[in-house]
Amino acid sequence: MSFKESTDDFIKQCKRVIRVSKKPDAEEYGNFIKVAAIGILIIGAVGFVVVIIGQLLNL
Structure with a gap:
Protein backbone atom coordinates (compact mmCIF):
# COMPACT_ATOMS: atom_id res chain seq x y z
CA MET A 1 0.00 0.00 0.00
CA SER A 2 1.49 3.32 -1.02
CA PHE A 3 1.56 6.52 0.98
CA LYS A 4 -1.12 8.06 -1.24
CA GLU A 5 -3.48 5.11 -0.77
CA SER A 6 -3.02 5.06 2.99
CA THR A 7 -3.52 8.84 3.14
CA ASP A 8 -6.69 8.59 1.05
CA ASP A 9 -8.02 5.81 3.30
CA PHE A 10 -7.26 7.88 6.39
CA ILE A 11 -9.09 10.90 4.95
CA LYS A 22 -22.89 14.72 16.77
CA LYS A 23 -22.75 17.44 19.35
CA PRO A 24 -23.75 16.13 22.79
CA ASP A 25 -26.98 17.46 24.23
CA ALA A 26 -27.17 19.02 27.70
CA GLU A 27 -28.06 15.76 29.46
CA GLU A 28 -25.25 13.81 27.83
CA TYR A 29 -22.78 16.58 28.62
CA GLY A 30 -23.95 16.68 32.24
CA ASN A 31 -23.49 12.91 32.57
CA PHE A 32 -19.98 13.18 31.16
CA ILE A 33 -19.09 15.90 33.68
CA LYS A 34 -20.44 13.78 36.56
CA VAL A 35 -18.46 10.70 35.50
CA ALA A 36 -15.28 12.73 35.05
CA ALA A 37 -15.72 14.37 38.48
CA ILE A 38 -16.29 11.00 40.16
CA GLY A 39 -13.14 9.64 38.49
CA ILE A 40 -11.09 12.61 39.67
CA LEU A 41 -12.40 12.19 43.22
CA ASN A 58 7.92 5.89 58.03
CA LEU A 59 7.29 6.30 61.77
Missing part, protein backbone atom coordinates in the same frame (compact mmCIF):
# COMPACT_ATOMS: atom_id res chain seq x y z
CA LYS A 12 -12.11 8.73 4.06
CA GLN A 13 -12.21 7.34 7.61
CA CYS A 14 -11.97 10.83 9.08
CA LYS A 15 -14.85 12.04 6.92
CA ARG A 16 -16.94 9.04 8.00
CA VAL A 17 -16.31 9.78 11.68
CA ILE A 18 -17.23 13.44 11.23
CA ARG A 19 -20.45 12.46 9.42
CA VAL A 20 -21.68 10.16 12.19
CA SER A 21 -20.53 12.29 15.13
CA ILE A 42 -11.59 8.47 43.25
CA ILE A 43 -8.05 9.05 41.96
CA GLY A 44 -7.55 11.80 44.54
CA ALA A 45 -8.83 9.59 47.36
CA VAL A 46 -6.54 6.73 46.34
CA GLY A 47 -3.58 9.11 46.22
CA PHE A 48 -4.48 10.50 49.63
CA VAL A 49 -4.68 7.01 51.14
CA VAL A 50 -1.31 6.08 49.61
CA VAL A 51 0.33 9.21 51.07
CA ILE A 52 -1.19 8.58 54.52
CA ILE A 53 -0.03 4.93 54.49
CA GLY A 54 3.43 6.05 53.37
CA GLN A 55 3.66 8.53 56.23
CA LEU A 56 2.48 5.97 58.79
CA LEU A 57 5.06 3.40 57.65
Whole structure:
Protein backbone atom coordinates (compact mmCIF):
# COMPACT_ATOMS: atom_id res chain seq x y z
CA MET A 1 0.00 0.00 0.00
CA SER A 2 1.49 3.32 -1.02
CA PHE A 3 1.56 6.52 0.98
CA LYS A 4 -1.12 8.06 -1.24
CA GLU A 5 -3.48 5.11 -0.77
CA SER A 6 -3.02 5.06 2.99
CA THR A 7 -3.52 8.84 3.14
CA ASP A 8 -6.69 8.59 1.05
CA ASP A 9 -8.02 5.81 3.30
CA PHE A 10 -7.26 7.88 6.39
CA ILE A 11 -9.09 10.90 4.95
CA LYS A 12 -12.11 8.73 4.06
CA GLN A 13 -12.21 7.34 7.61
CA CYS A 14 -11.97 10.83 9.08
CA LYS A 15 -14.85 12.04 6.92
CA ARG A 16 -16.94 9.04 8.00
CA VAL A 17 -16.31 9.78 11.68
CA ILE A 18 -17.23 13.44 11.23
CA ARG A 19 -20.45 12.46 9.42
CA VAL A 20 -21.68 10.16 12.19
CA SER A 21 -20.53 12.29 15.13
CA LYS A 22 -22.89 14.72 16.77
CA LYS A 23 -22.75 17.44 19.35
CA PRO A 24 -23.75 16.13 22.79
CA ASP A 25 -26.98 17.46 24.23
CA ALA A 26 -27.17 19.02 27.70
CA GLU A 27 -28.06 15.76 29.46
CA GLU A 28 -25.25 13.81 27.83
CA TYR A 29 -22.78 16.58 28.62
CA GLY A 30 -23.95 16.68 32.24
CA ASN A 31 -23.49 12.91 32.57
CA PHE A 32 -19.98 13.18 31.16
CA ILE A 33 -19.09 15.90 33.68
CA LYS A 34 -20.44 13.78 36.56
CA VAL A 35 -18.46 10.70 35.50
CA ALA A 36 -15.28 12.73 35.05
CA ALA A 37 -15.72 14.37 38.48
CA ILE A 38 -16.29 11.00 40.16
CA GLY A 39 -13.14 9.64 38.49
CA ILE A 40 -11.09 12.61 39.67
CA LEU A 41 -12.40 12.19 43.22
CA ILE A 42 -11.59 8.47 43.25
CA ILE A 43 -8.05 9.05 41.96
CA GLY A 44 -7.55 11.80 44.54
CA ALA A 45 -8.83 9.59 47.36
CA VAL A 46 -6.54 6.73 46.34
CA GLY A 47 -3.58 9.11 46.22
CA PHE A 48 -4.48 10.50 49.63
CA VAL A 49 -4.68 7.01 51.14
CA VAL A 50 -1.31 6.08 49.61
CA VAL A 51 0.33 9.21 51.07
CA ILE A 52 -1.19 8.58 54.52
CA ILE A 53 -0.03 4.93 54.49
CA GLY A 54 3.43 6.05 53.37
CA GLN A 55 3.66 8.53 56.23
CA LEU A 56 2.48 5.97 58.79
CA LEU A 57 5.06 3.40 57.65
CA ASN A 58 7.92 5.89 58.03
CA LEU A 59 7.29 6.30 61.77
